[in-house]
Amino acid sequence: MRRFYLFGFLLLMAFDTLAQLSFKLAGSHALPVTADAAWLARVFAQPWVYGAVAGYIGAFFTWMTLLRHAPIGPAFAASHLEVVSVMLLSAWLLHEPLTLPRVLGAATIVAGILCLAAAERETLVVAPGPAG
Incomplete structure (x- = not known):
């Protein structure tokens, strides 16, 4: 089950x-926004729009599968790891600044997820089994 969680959250x-x-x-390539047919054609001509749709659909189905098995608290927290991955890849691929507040925020997110995972593990160890 541990492999399932690891693979599932990495996929998510x-x-x-x-x-x-x-x-x-997609948004960067759609500028300037003109809210007309030509703009819509320009938006849907970009492959990035379809990458966004595929990402959202994949995330939805992965999330629904994970929710059937994972405890909701740690699962919800871990689902926000994309904030860290997006920040790191944006710095690398899009040359966005990687500032100290962003790094500290990312470290706080990861620390929070680790704390929730540790608390959940402790709960599973300490909690009594079903009666009977």
């Missing part, structure tokens, strides 16, 4: 990251 993070980066790139 990959889909979420694909969606966010694709959405950013």
